[in-house]
Amino acid sequence: MALIVKKFGGSSVATPEKIRAVASRVLNEQKTGDKTIVVVSAMGDTTDDLVTLAKEITGTIDQIYNREMDMLLTTGEQVSIALLAMAFQKLGHPAVSFTGSQAGIATNEIHCKAKIIGIDPVKVFNELEAGKIVVVAGFQGLTDKGEITTLGRGGSDTTAVALAAVLKADHCEIYTDVDGIYSTDPRMVPSARRMKEITYNEMLEMARLGAGVMHPRSVELGKHYGIPIHVRSTFVQEPGTFIREEYTMEEKEFVIRGVTHDTNVAKIAILGVPDIPGIAYKIFSVLANSNIDVDMIVQSIRSSEKNIIDMVFTIAKSDVSQAKVIMDQLGKKMEFNGILIEENVAKVSVVGAGMLGNPGIAATTFGALAEAGINIGVISTSEISISCLIQEDKVKEAVNAIHARFFPK
Amino acid sequence: MALIVKKFGGSSVATPEKIRAVASRVLNEQKTGDKTIVVVSAMGDTTDDLVTLAKEITGTIDQIYNREMDMLLTTGEQVSIALLAMAFQKLGHPAVSFTGSQAGIATNEIHCKAKIIGIDPVKVFNELEAGKIVVVAGFQGLTDKGEITTLGRGGSDTTAVALAAVLKADHCEIYTDVDGIYSTDPRMVPSARRMKEITYNEMLEMARLGAGVMHPRSVELGKHYGIPIHVRSTFVQEPGTFIREEYTMEEKEFVIRGVTHDTNVAKIAILGVPDIPGIAYKIFSVLANSNIDVDMIVQSIRSSEKNIIDMVFTIAKSDVSQAKVIMDQLGKKMEFNGILIEENVAKVSVVGAGMLGNPGIAATTFGALAEAGINIGVISTSEISISCLIQEDKVKEAVNAIHARFFPK
Numbered sequence: 011m012a013l014i015v016k017k018f019g020g021s022s023v024a025t026p027e028k029i030r031a032v033a034s035r036v037l038n039e040q041k042t043g044d045k046t047i048v049v050v051s052a053m054g055d056t057t058d059d060l061v062t063l064a065k066e067i068t069g070t071i072d073q074i075y076n077r078e079m080d081m082l083l084t085t086g087e088q089v090s091i092a093l094l095a096m097a098f099q100k101l102g103h104p105a106v107s108f109t110g111s112q113a114g115i116a117t118n119e120i121h122c123k124a125k126i127i128g129i130d131p132v133k134v135f136n137e138l139e140a141g142k143i144v145v146v147a148g149f150q151g152l153t154d155k156g157e158i159t160t161l162g163r164g165g166s167d168t169t170a171v172a173l174a175a176v177l178k179a180d181h182c183e184i185y186t187d188v189d190g191i192y193s194t195d196p197r198m199v200p201s202a203r204r205m206k207e208i209t210y211n212e213m214l215e216m217a218r219l220g221a222g223v224m225h226p227r228s229v230e231l232g233k234h235y236g237i238p239i240h241v242r243s244t245f246v247q248e249p250g251t252f253i254r255e256e257y258t259m260e261e262k263e264f265v266i267r268g269v270t271h272d273t274n275v276a277k278i279a280i281l282g283v284p285d286i287p288g289i290a291y292k293i294f295s296v297l298a299n300s301n302i303d304v305d306m307i308v309q310s311i312r313s314s315e316k317n318i319i320d321m322v323f324t325i326a327k328s329d330v331s332q333a334k335v336i337m338d339q340l341g342k343k344m345e346f347n348g349i350l351i352e353e354n355v356a357k358v359s360v361v362g363a364g365m366l367g368n369p370g371i372a373a374t375t376f377g378a379l380a381e382a383g384i385n386i387g388v389i390s391t392s393e394i395s396i397s398c399l400i401q402e403d404k405v406k407e408a409v410n411a412i413h414a415r416f417f418p419k
Numbered sequence: 420m421a422l423i424v425k426k427f428g429g430s431s432v433a434t435p436e437k438i439r440a441v442a443s444r445v446l447n448e449q450k451t452g453d454k455t456i457v458v459v460s461a462m463g464d465t466t467d468d469l470v471t472l473a474k475e476i477t478g479t480i481d482q483i484y485n486r487e488m489d490m491l492l493t494t495g496e497q498v499s500i501a502l503l504a505m506a507f508q509k510l511g512h513p514a515v516s517f518t519g520s521q522a523g524i525a526t527n528e529i530h531c532k533a534k535i536i537g538i539d540p541v542k543v544f545n546e547l548e549a550g551k552i553v554v555v556a557g558f559q560g561l562t563d564k565g566e567i568t569t570l571g572r573g574g575s576d577t578t579a580v581a582l583a584a585v586l587k588a589d590h591c592e593i594y595t596d597v598d599g600i601y602s603t604d605p606r607m608v609p610s611a612r613r614m615k616e617i618t619y620n621e622m623l624e625m626a627r628l629g630a631g632v633m634h635p636r637s638v639e640l641g642k643h644y645g646i647p648i649h650v651r652s653t654f655v656q657e658p659g660t661f662i663r664e665e666y667t668m669e670e671k672e673f674v675i676r677g678v679t680h681d682t683n684v685a686k687i688a689i690l691g692v693p694d695i696p697g698i699a700y701k702i703f704s705v706l707a708n709s710n711i712d713v714d715m716i717v718q719s720i721r722s723s724e725k726n727i728i729d730m731v732f733t734i735a736k737s738d739v740s741q742a743k744v745i746m747d748q749l750g751k752k753m754e755f756n757g758i759l760i761e762e763n764v765a766k767v768s769v770v771g772a773g774m775l776g777n778p779g780i781a782a783t784t785f786g787a788l789a790e791a792g793i794n795i796g797v798i799s800t801s802e803i804s805i806s807c808l809i810q811e812d813k814v815k816e817a818v819n820a821i822h823a824r825f826f827p828k
Contacts, residue, residue, distance in 0.1 A: 026475035060498070066435035067505045075505050081516050082501035085494035089469070092491035096476045096484050107490050112565055133565070156521055156542070 011043035012180040013138070017050070017148065017170035021187050022244040023090050024054030032185075032244070033097035036143065045138045047177070049148045049170040050094055052086025060086060076121035080150075080160045084110070087147035087166075095145045105143040108133065110150030111158065115169065117151035123162030124151055126169075129176040138177075146173060164225020171228045175235035181252075182232065182239050184224070189243035190250030191216075191223055194269040194413045198406050203417055205251050205267065212267045212361055213253045215395045219359040220272030229253060265371060266362030269413045271405050273356040275305070276330045277387060280321045280337065282347025285311075292344070293321060296336055302329045306357070306390040306399060318347075322388060324399060327353055355387060356405045359397040360412060372396050374415055382411040420452035421589040422547070426459070426557060426579035430596050431653040432499050433463030441594075441653070442506035445552065454547045456586070458557045458579040459503055461495025469495060485530035489559075489569045493519070496556035496575075504554045514552040517542065519559030520567065524578065526560035532571030533560060535578075538585040547586075555582060573634020580637040584644035590661075591641065591648050593633065598652035599659030600625070600632055603678040603822045607815050612826055614660050614676065621676045621772055622662045624804045628768040629681030638662060674780060675771030678822045680814050682765040684714070685739045686796060689730045689746065691756025694720075701753070702730060705745055711738045715766070715799040715808060727756075731797060733808060736762055764796060765814045768806040769821060781805050783824050791820040 016036060023029050032048075040046055060082050061071070068075055091107035098105030114130035137144050148166025151159050161168055167184055174182035188196075189204065191213065196202040208216075210233035217226040223241060232239045232253060242250030283289055290309065297304055308322045325333055330351060337349050358379075365371040375396055379386055384407065387399035400408050425445060432438050441457075449455055469491050470480070477484055500516035507514030523539035546553050557575025560568050570577055576593055583591035597605075598613065600622065605611040617625075619642035626635040632650060641648045641662060651659030692698055699718065706713055716732045734742055739760060746758050767788075774780040784805055788795055793816065796808040809817050 026472060029476060063435060063498070063502060064505060067438060067502050068509050074508060078501045078504045078508070078516060081504070081518075082498060085497045085501075088494045088497070089472070089491060092487045092494075093472060093476050095487045095490070096473060099483060099487070100477050107487060109490075109567075112567075158518075158521075 011041075013045045013047075013177060015047045015049060015170050015174040015177070015179045015182045016185060017166055017183065018048065018185045018244060019166065019187070020051040020054050020057070022185055023050050023094065026093065029053075029090070029093050030097050030100075033094060033101055035244075037098070037101055037103055040143075047134065047138070047144045047146060047173055047179070048094065049146045049166060049173065050087060050090040051148050051166040052083075053090050053093075056086040056089065057083055073122070077157065080121045080158050083160055084147070084150045084158050087149055091145045091147045095143075098143050098145070103143060104141060105145060106137050107145040107147075109147050110169065111152035113144075113146045113173070115151035115172070117153055117159045117161065119153045119155070119157065119159070121157075121159055124153075124159035126151060126161065126172050129172055131173070131176050134173070135177065164227045167225055167228035168231060171231045171235075171237055171239065174237045175231060179237060182237050184228075184239060184241045185244040186223065186241065187244065188223060189246055189248070190241055191221070191253070191268070193267065193417055194409055195221075195271065198271070199269075199410050199413050201417070201419060202413070206249075207252045207254065207257050208267055209257070209363055210253055210255060211394060212363055215361045215392065216268045216270050219357070219361060219395060219397060220270040221268065224253070265364035265368045266360045266416045267364075268361045269358065269409050269416070270361060271356060271358045271409050273402055273405060274326050274328065275324050275355055275357050275399070276327045277322065277324050277352040277355045277399060278330075278333060278337065279350040279352075280341075280346050280348075281350065283319050283321050284344065285317045285319045289319075289344075290321070293340065294323075296340055297325070297333060300332060300336055302326075302333055302336075306388045306397065308388050308390075324355070324357070324388065354402045355399050356402040357397050357399055358405065358408045358412060359395050360416065361395045363394050365394060365396070375412055378411040378415045379408055382407055384408050384411070420450070422454045422456075422586060424456045424458060424579050424583040424586070424588045424591045425594060426575055426592065427457065427594045427653060428575065428596070429460040429463055429466070431594055432459050432503065435502065438462075438499070438502050439506050439509075442503060442510055444653075446507070446510055446512055449552075456543065456547070456553045456555060456582055456588070457503065458555045458575060458582065459496060459499040460557050460575045461492075462499050462502075465495040465498065466492055482531070486566065489530045489567050492569055493556070493559045493567050496558055500554045500556045504552075507552050507554070512552060513550060514554060515546050516554040516556075518556050519578065520561035522553075522555045522582070524560035524581070526562055526568045526570065528562045528564070528566065528568070530566075530568055533562075533568035535560060535570065535581050538581055540582065540585050543582070544586065573636045576634055576637035577640060580640045580644075580646055580648060583646045584640060588646060591646050593637075593648060593650045594653040595632065595650065596653065597632060598655055598657070599650055600630070600662070600677070602676065602826050603818055604630075604680065607680070608678075608819050608822050610826065610828060611822070615658075616661045616663065616666050617676055618666070618772055619662055619664060620803060621770055624770045624801065625677045625679050628766065628770060628804060628806060629679040630677060633662070674773035674777045675769045675825045676773075677770045678767065678818050678825070679770060680765060680767045680818050682811055682814060683735050683737065684733050684764055684766050684808070685736045686731065686733050686761040686764045686808060687742060687746065688759040688761075689750075689755050689757075690759065692728050692730050693753065694726045694728045698753075699730070702749065703732075705749055706734070706742060709741060709745055711735075711742050711745075715797045715806065717797050717799075733764070733766070733797065763811045764808050765811040766806050766808055767814065767817045767821060768804050769825065770804045772803050774803060774805070784821055787820040787824045788817055791816055793817050793820070
């Protein structure tokens, strides 16, 4: 007897046939006495179709429309939950669907990227107790003023893990179109290995560094509430990857857990910055005020000139044009020598809690890149990762070279 | 300065272009200080498309799915309200959309044909006071247990009139694809006249007797709360027909207001019924218990046999098969001589409050039919209508003949 939250994404419920298949699978997996909550996203391309409709009204989508976009987009999941509940009923199992609001999911008031601030699970709980499968709309909630909100990126996973947390579920299963978490992107490295287990911290670091399967948000929530997350395929039966606090097995054959890459990176170098206290604060606070995230930062001292430094950092490619305006303004005030922007860059990273006790990881990584003839621009490290900035067109080569070192065939 | 509720049906908001046109029209008609609530239905064929999706899950739609059907179908209006609110905003006018639930529309718990039991208009009122156009989803509400319901046939009109009533609106405008209420079906009688005004009672009687433009439900609500209803075209600017308690003008040139027809009629004759007290009660109570509405009833006495009568009545064609089963069962118990069912029948009616003081109306009606060589099967009358059962294939001829008498060219 277990309480399990299962989340199915849009591709898993894209057609009535697929919805019926999801219902069959859930019923087949349910053991006597099990209680099941199913969280679903909107069917297939529904959300895109709704956005297209909105654009035909508004032209470009501006954030002044955010409230109405939430009103519009939440219909997508509402259609899915109704159809999935019907599919369970058609198969003879009692089921009931709930919108985010009905499931008690309370959010703050930031439309289009609301955060869950609490869940009142009494209705969900009562229907589970009554023996029903409860189907909940992912990605959505309600403010205390009764406004409908959406949770933004990774929203449906977040709904699932949050429900699992508040209902003290045994675990949360995320069904997706890949069959687990891989040691690197299998489209790029055919020998990528599927992992049986990964820790929350490793998964968070891999997600932060470019691994796309899970959004960091839901992993953080799982970590905070200690909910094991099982990432697995909608289309095959076998287990995928468990994300949890610690390995349950001594699965430590590999000191690193994954090799990730991120091409949404640009390098900015500010040349000839006066080396005075607070200068870094000045540069990075104006960027932060414009919501531009800065990632790798290197401050280099010029040996030839005293009191002058160069500052190199990376941001998302999509923030480059805005950052350029800000840096140009600051440059006029502070008399920089120049600003160089390089967009043909990418970041490759190795992630693994095991690297703490293995000082050779960095050397192995750099060695793999050197052997492949790839220059490293900037290096940054965290407790469980090492990242290298390289040329964008070398990404595939770099990932393969590093992966081959840490995961020998 | 006025408070006006405007309701646009599905064909009026079938595409993004039409939604933009609705927004423009509403803004053009709004005078300084006016407060406007717009009630909308689902876009074009959305509801049918959703029903098709459901059928792909469930096969035939059974009432066990009613709750989930409501969950599903209410998304249709939610899409419309979001897009229409965006269209107002795009045109520079503040607007906000509300689901039935957010608009405070409380219903009973009968899914798929819920009745409005109250409206808490505080959110709508506050947004109107703040200068916004309030866009409300028609056809839907919420039970006190937080369950989403739909109002069934005529639901969006009912939402509009109910909001007008609770907010004490000056009037309620129903925009549709015809430009008002006609003296008869213009598709059948080219010389049909559009009426400037009609009373609630006349409209109710016409709707009951087959006129399709307004559902009786919303007219009854308008009558009860004294809300004038203006039925007009979405696609032309000129006024349509006002439905109100009394004529504002002495528009009494015609003693009847309309000629209606209804082909969803079948005639059932029960032959040789024992003429004992309570026999009519027995027959019609079993039909009522199965929710079969009986319309015209005639009890005829046979001159040749004592204590034996024939009972003739009409029901909807769609109820025939169910009624047959019930009557056969009853026939075995009560020893009827036989049951005759005739489906090739239709009802034509004349409606008009003026007929009370004009005893010649019935004679004129029968005369028109006689002259056209049409037999009358059953006759029934109310205070403001006369109905004749005729052969179904004579309907067009009958309506034209009667209309020509009362509305001479």
